[in-house]
Amino acid sequence: MRFLFIVQGEGRGHMTQAIAFYHLLRSQGHEVCGIIVGKSKRREIPDFFSREIKAPIHLVDSPNFVADKKQKKILLGKTIRKNALMAPTFWKSLKTIHQVVESRNPDVILNFYDLLGGLYNFLFRPNSRFWVIGHQYLIHHPEFIFAKGKPWDKFLFQLNTHLTALGAVQVLALSFLPKNDLINSKFRVVPPLLRKEVRKLEVKTEDFFLAYMVNPGYGEEVLAFAKSNPLVKIKAYWDKKSAKPIEYPLPNLSFHRVNDQTFLQDMAACKGLACTAGFESVCEAMYLSKPVLMIPVAGQYEQACNALDGEASGAGIASNSFDFSLLEKAEKKDTKVSFQFHQWVDSWPNILSELIVSAEQESGVKNPDGEFDSSPVFG
Template sequence: MRALNVAFVVQGEGRGHMTQALALASFLRDAGHEVVEVLVGRSPHRPIPGYFVDGIHAPVRPFEAPVQVAGPGGQGLSLSRTVADAMRRSPAFFRSMVSIAERTADADVVVNFLDFLGGLSRRIFPTDVPALAVAHNFVFLHPDLHDAPGPASVRRAVMAYARATATGSERKVALSFGELPPRPDLGLEVAPPLLRPGLDSLATTQGDYLLAYALNPGYADTLAVWQDGRVDVPVHCYVEGGEEALTNDPPEGFNAHELGDRAFLRHLAGCRAYVGSAGFESLCEAHFLGKPALAVPTEGQFEQVLNAWDAERCGAARSGSYEDLDAFWRDPEPPTAERTADFRGWVARAPELFIDTVERTAATESPRLEES
């Protein structure tokens, strides 16, 4: 196939979707294709990290997008604040969709990493440019995961949002901890996680410290309070803003770090155990490196409850809360060598599977614009 010009539309909330974009961009370049546009939903509460801008090797163009807003304690999602923020900034969202349509018009194929406006723009501005939608969230559309937890009404709402991001896409690609049969009747394909390049070259050791990732600064404060009573437990915590994000001076042994991809992975490779929000990518990275992980869903984000359940179901992590840290630290059980090897084998198939999927999507003559 000739070299393709590929455009990315990336949800800017959290860091997992950016990690996926970095990985897929590397696969595409190795296959002779080019990422020509990277459009990222901008959060007024979180800057686009420098490691993403430097590592994607393509023009990065932010656009105004709906975001999740933390509550007063800086921990879980506040629905009222999220709605108020979206209403205040909503006039800019239409301009964002116009920009997405214009910037992707000359691409051969568009990849949408769970961005709502990226899907909606294809409904409002029909296009002949084919697209595929990529996210772990789509795995919960698979019938094999019908027994996932939570109220049915909440699950339907979460899945309705995921489907909306795939509006106008030829196929939905569900990132999964393990293999599942494809469901072409649902427009659903299953693929391995998209993990950061270089992960397989890291040498793992078992250090004496706990590694943590705090999505919101209030969780970093919670971790600092926990560590303050356990001075024999060093903690390395990655949080937006680093030490400045903490409400109080950190106790001795608590090290707050600004977000950084390489430094985080080095700490992950050398930690005794990992705790963090139930984001798919960080749990996959810990599992890939054979590290015990405690997945703590961010309050108010039901999709993270699903992620934690799925990770525990697949043996990738223990689902819990920060109240479980003592028990987890006393006995952080790593995945078995066999399970880790199986997972690494699954991840190794990602480049081939994704290049095939992107090329098949680009060969589609016209997109299907019915409800996804």
Template sequence: MGLRILFCLQGEGRGHMTQAIALAGLLRDAGHEVVATLVGHAENGTVPAFLGERLMCPMHAYESPDIKLNADARAINVWRTTLSASRLSLRYLKGIRSIDDHLEAYRPDVMVNFYEPLAGLRRNSTVPMVAIAHQHMFHHSRYPFTAGSRLQRQGILMFTKLTAIRAARLLGLSLYDAPDMPQINLQVVPPILRREFFGLKPRRTEPPYLLVYLWRPELVGEIREWCEERPRSLVHCFLSHPQKKRDDQVLDNLVLHHLDDRLFLEKMAACSGIATTAGFETTAEAMYLGKPLLMVPTHVEQQCNAMDATLLGGGYASGTFDLERLEHFAPRDQSTFKAWVDRAPEIFVQALEEVAAGVPLTDRPPGPTPTHPTRRDGGHRTHPQSPVDGVQKFVQAAT
């Protein structure tokens, strides 16, 4: 008999939603059921309609803390984030009660948390929780978390710990394989991409166009200025916040799109290059397809994604959206990365089945031999040639 699984996710941005959609498909293929999804959203926020359609399960929304950025949307404002959370604390208590009420109503075997902070504060501790996010890699002993200021790093680490309180296992999404850390219940896992993504056939259309994804709509002015200066360059830009119309042709060579997961994938397959704020999922998708990738990180987490992708030769990091750079960047062969991503179905399904059965990470049986040199040490993976070593050298050389 399959597992009953309840999702809880942060409803801001594209990343956590696409992770949930991808994992739901893998679990159904393995005979398990996603019984419901709880979505935490910011004050006055909305949940995209496509999420419920794609997850094919009941949806329940509530208000939850979100990260506040500076006026130029270029960095996290720790004080604004803290003050906002304090002001809305009573509403968040309702959100915590909503999580507990739905855990009681649906009685799942496992709860999966996609970086939703209130899930960590639930009273119900009988349902084991698996916490999934690339931010969990910041707690890895060999990950050089050096981006941003010390205050920003501490803020992200505290927020990340909040999402994982009493988690039975942490699944740290990573662009490369690395040793697990059983002492903190951290298992390193590959990016989880949707089924539809693997059916894409990379190509380029005529006339060619560039694809842009912006986490915050405040950044669209920079894209517009670039397009005004280069009227012969066509750009399709997706925004993570709803627009009045699905397609808004603001210039002859600039089309703004409301976030639509299927349309985004269609445009990605046929574009000549991708520019993004270095969100984890878009970065991983561009690397898998071998598309030229320009990353303009706006905060600490995205700076880490950009560093990793740059090290792996999958993209180019910049401080501005100079889309012309995409014409001169040729990504490195990503065969090792693609092999790592292709292992996601077995790794994720096995991890959730183990947590439901009460199997700790230290007792996890060895998986199949990875495609690059490894050795076994006490039953856990260690990688003398792992990219995480290269990340450390990369940071040392840059500082």
């Protein structure tokens, strides 16, 4: 089958998921005929993305969060206003997506949680089947844990998730742990998507903590902790455009521009990981049996939910700040639990085979009205 990806470019998580799914498809003889990535002025598309995926990559302007001046907290009001004013630009992006889809003619469009993906499928009605994948879709499962006390943020999170999946005929909800699927056969709980490099790493424990910040403003917190705790060694990674490849503000602290290879090597060697609560980084640490301190990005409700889900799944500790002393107290992962998590992650080849067989069967089965049965889950 021929797949075309639409990938949200905010942070690295959706891009690493796309890389993993690309290699998974290729291993079973399927083709990825193109990648559309929603770009952001705040971040660059990392080199490892184009290096790992051997398919044409098209960049389009896509809705993104607006952060405060310190590049730390997400400002929801300004995010909504700015993206609304950019509606004409996003319409051009939708037409660009349509041109790519028409020229590539994929069997399946797979959306990695980009808002334009859902809007494109709803407005342009392509002949391709429309699938969506992401941890966010787990909100439709009765066991999902919502952060309390923020009803407006919760509503916007649910609305955005719904819009990204408009007209989807297959919803793949990434989950830390296995859960029972819902009655709707088009909704499926699936394992995290981890790149093959993670599985090949040699796990050891050296005398340093690792940090990852999706917003560079959190660097001030890490710097403050390192100053107050000179005996604690920290390697911190961030996605700051103006930063040098490596900076050494203190003898016990270094800041590194995001590099997929060195970051994973350091994760395999660290005592524990402190990170903003992105799903993918937490899963990588779980696979390597490293305790995780999860700090939700301020103003980003989705990450508050991620931290609660990660804590309930045994990934580590949820916190409001980069307090590495909490990691000092964290226990190493139980061997049995780690083995079960490995089995869950490694079950992807069988799951993909089942999805492909189901898609092929559905594409050839007509409903009683004589039309192909491709009823969407949402929209």
